[in-house]
Amino acid sequence: MKKILVILLLLKGGINVLAQESFQKELFSVDAVLKYRNEIGLSPQQVENIKKIYDDHIRIFNSNKWDLDAELVVLNKYLSESIVDEKSSMAQMEKIMTLEDQLKRMKLGMLIKVKNELKESQQEQLKNLRTEKDIEGMSEITPINEHPRIVIRAPGIGAGANPLYIIKDTKGERRVSSISDISPSRIESLSVIRGESATQQYGAEGKNGVIIIKMKK
Numbered sequence: 001m002k003k004i005l006v007i008l009l010l011l012k013g014g015i016n017v018l019a020q021e022s023f024q025k026e027l028f029s030v031d032a033v034l035k036y037r038n039e040i041g042l043s044p045q046q047v048e049n050i051k052k053i054y055d056d057h058i059r060i061f062n063s064n065k066w067d068l069d070a071e072l073v074v075l076n077k078y079l080s081e082s083i084v085d086e087k088s089s090m091a092q093m094e095k096i097m098t099l100e101d102q103l104k105r106m107k108l109g110m111l112i113k114v115k116n117e118l119k120e121s122q123q124e125q126l127k128n129l130r131t132e133k134d135i136e137g138m139s140e141i142t143p144i145n146e147h148p149r150i151v152i153r154a155p156g157i158g159a160g161a162n163p164l165y166i167i168k169d170t171k172g173e174r175r176v177s178s179i180s181d182i183s184p185s186r187i188e189s190l191s192v193i194r195g196e197s198a199t200q201q202y203g204a205e206g207k208n209g210v211i212i213i214k215m216k217k
Contacts (some may be wrong), residue, residue: 027111027195028126030054033118039129040122046061047062049117057110061103068099164198164205169215173207189217 032067033042033050042050074097078089165176191212198206 022107025110025127028118028123028130029111029117030114032126032130033114035134036126036129040116040118040125042122046117050114053110053113053117056206057106061106061110063101064103064106068096068103071096071099163192163209163211164202166202166210166212167215168212170217179211184216188214190214 030050031054033040034047037047071092075089075092078085078092118126131165165179167174167176191214193201193206193210193212198210202210
């Protein structure tokens with residue numbers, strides 16, 4: 001039996017948690033820097049420099065991201081077969097890991113350049129001004145101008161069959177229609193319930209399977 005395949009797309013395919021926390025804490029997204037430009041006193045030259053840094057990276061980054069998306073589609077096709085071609089799947093995974101590494105390096109380089117444009121006092125002001133939402137958008141493997149995406153594939157939940165999504169957090173348990181706006185950095189664990197167990201616990205809503213997402217506290 002195939003094991004559940006959970007693919008978290010972030011220019012962090014399995015990045016170390018401590019490294020990700022440092023990434024979010026010490027660096028600043030272009031959106032956040034330009035959003036609070038007046039509050040932190042960016043000069044016109046700083047604004048121009050930061051915009052240029054962004055423009056220099058966005059085209060190449062998104063081109064590589066599209067390549068990564070295409071390679072992931074190929075891998076999903078291999079894995080969806082009843083008998084998986086292990087050699088082809090592993091070779092495909094190598095391509096994906098190479099592209100992910102390139103994207104990580106590219107985005108990290110861009111954000112380092114952005115931070116280096118800021119004075120130390122501006123950096124401290126920005127850390128105090130930015131919200132949790134500003135920080136959530138900070139992920140190594142997301143397109144430079146998009147939020148992280150989560151793509152889930154699991155046996156028994158086929159294409160076109162929408163599963164029931166359950167979010168568990170400090171507020172309790174609730175049903176959601178989509179998880180596209182959830183930052184992977186906030187997820188503690190995922191689990192999948194299928195078949196009779198799903199319908200017993202969640203009724204007709206669980207007929208296509210249930211994906212339970214436990215959020216970090």
